Amino acid sequence: MSEVSLQHGMTRQMVAGQSMQTGMQILQASSLELKQLIRQALETNPLLEDVPDASPEALADEPSGDLDDVRDDGWNEFTAEGRPSAEAAARRDFMYESVVAPESxxxxxxxxxxxxxxxxxxxxxxxxxxxxxxxxxxxxxxxxxxxxxxxxxxxxxxxxxxxxxxxxxxxxxxxxxxxxxxxxxxxxxxxxxxxxxxxxxxxxxxxxxxxxxxxxxxxxxxxxxxxxxxxxxSLTPDPGCAYAPGGNPHILPDVVVEESASGELEVTLTSEYLPKLSMNEQYMEMMAEGSGNRDLRQYLRKAFRDGQELMRALDMRQETILKLARAIVRKQE
Incomplete structure (x- = not known):
């Protein structure tokens, strides 16, 4: 094997290793940690953009009406006397007592x-x-x-x-x-x-x-x-990101399990905390046309690879969580 081929193979292995590390970091991150990772990526990578969801469906889903109708946290199971049932109260207490408030x-x-x-x-x-x-x-x-x-x-x-x-x-x-x-x-x-x-x-x-x-x-x-x-x-734009802003963290679910009209349990991803990421078209055009500055061209290519790697890792995370949740539901139906 030639020296050039050997070097090329080692480079591909290093890239694959870095990609796997990024994927594992994204997969293991909690919703709060993931929001912070994405925010840092948006602030440090000029090619990444957060695309707002302006679809008619998203606009139709915006909260409206009474606050009690919007903020249904799953604990509105009351008896005829207006008090929580014993089962609902026990489940609520278990959930709230299981949440350990992170250090501020x-x-x-x-x-x-x-x-x-x-x-x-x-x-x-x-x-x-x-x-x-x-x-x-x-x-x-x-x-x-x-x-x-x-x-x-x-x-x-x-x-x-x-x-x-x-x-x-x-x-x-x-x-x-x-x-x-x-x-x-x-x-x-x-x-x-x-x-x-x-x-x-x-x-x-x-x-x-x-x-x-x-x-x-x-x-x-x-x-x-x-x-x-x-x-x-390599520095952090948000030194306090690893610490909770308040004492009682809001729990964001990754998946929701609901019973369909036919009686089957359906698993859906929420993706409430994940922004829609895309690549900046202006920088993409600069990279496609080829800048006269070699260092700038290399920087844009690296930023492009990092952005693509992050988006692939996010897609893989969601796909893995959905498959895992469906397997759990089948096992524990």
């Missing part, structure tokens, strides 16, 4: 604050900063505003902010997305890297996908900027 971002950070070395007003400033974070881990008020309103010294607030920005998950305590990415790069020891300078100095060019202009501004080669961009894409 603020409680995770508060636990770190308690074990920090800060004391006195500095610790109070840290707790105040944590309380001012949104679900993504970004500050809803500036430290300067909090400092003035709550009468903290600049020293106490500065020390507290530095500790917060060094906490887990990386990227919390930022003012915005750009600031969060810079924090993550600094925590990785990449403050002097091209990726750090790309985010710090070329944020507008980065957001507009003007990578050639960014290369000129940074006095770097296009392939260097492409490599730095891959580092940026």
């Amino acid at each position: 971002l603020k409680s995770h950070l508060m636990d770190q604050a308690v074990h920090s070395a800060l004391t006195g007003r500095t610790r109070e400033a840290l707790l105040l900063l944590i309380d001012s974070l949104d679900d993504r881990g970004f500050l809803t008020e500036s430290p300067e505003e909090l400092e003035e309103r709550e009468c903290f010294s600049m020293k106490d607030m500065g020390e507290a902010l530095a500790v917060l920005r060094g906490m887990d998950p990386p990227g919390v305590g930022a003012r915005d997305l750009r600031d969060s990415l810079l924090i993550q790069l600094e925590q990785r020891g990449l403050k002097r890297s091209l990726a750090f300078r790309l985010v710090k100095r070329c944020w507008r060019e980065l957001a507009a996908h003007k990578y050639e202009e960014a290369a000129l501004l940074l006095d770097a080669e296009p392939e260097e900027v492409a490599a730095a961009l891959e580092v940026v894409r």
Whole structure:
């Protein structure tokens, strides 16, 4: 076997391995985790788009009328006296008691604050900063505003902010997305890297996908900027995504089992939490026509492969869940 054939075979094996890992990650993800994975993919892959469902069927399915008619959660089984039946109450209690509320971002950070070395007003400033974070881990008020309103010294607030920005998950305590990415790069020891300078100095060019202009501004080669961009894409735009925004998570079913008119049990996918993904036509045309920039062409091809891989993994997940649910229903009918 020639060296070229061997290298080609190894490349195909690596791609297949990465595709399998993506498929397994998608298959094992809960509905909440899946929404976060898709959101991150939409924010980091310019070729992916979320297509709104504007079909007449979707519009007809929009909630209308009385709230009690819309929010039927399956526990409206009442006796003639207006109380839940014993069976319905037992099933409801079992379901609610089985749900373990996941840890929130603020409680995770508060636990770190308690074990920090800060004391006195500095610790109070840290707790105040944590309380001012949104679900993504970004500050809803500036430290300067909090400092003035709550009468903290600049020293106490500065020390507290530095500790917060060094906490887990990386990227919390930022003012915005750009600031969060810079924090993550600094925590990785990449403050002097091209990726750090790309985010710090070329944020507008980065957001507009003007990578050639960014290369000129940074006095770097296009392939260097492409490599730095891959580092940026490995960061998370949503540091708090792994933590629950509230204490009582809403359960989203993957499938619904209903009895048909003929008395048979039918299994259907809900897909309530899955957006309809497609590829951006403008970028597809650029890739088809062939850009004069080799690095840009390679970047678009990789983004296309990643997008296709994600959509295939989502389709495979839904197909697997449907087959599994049907098998369970046949077994336990």
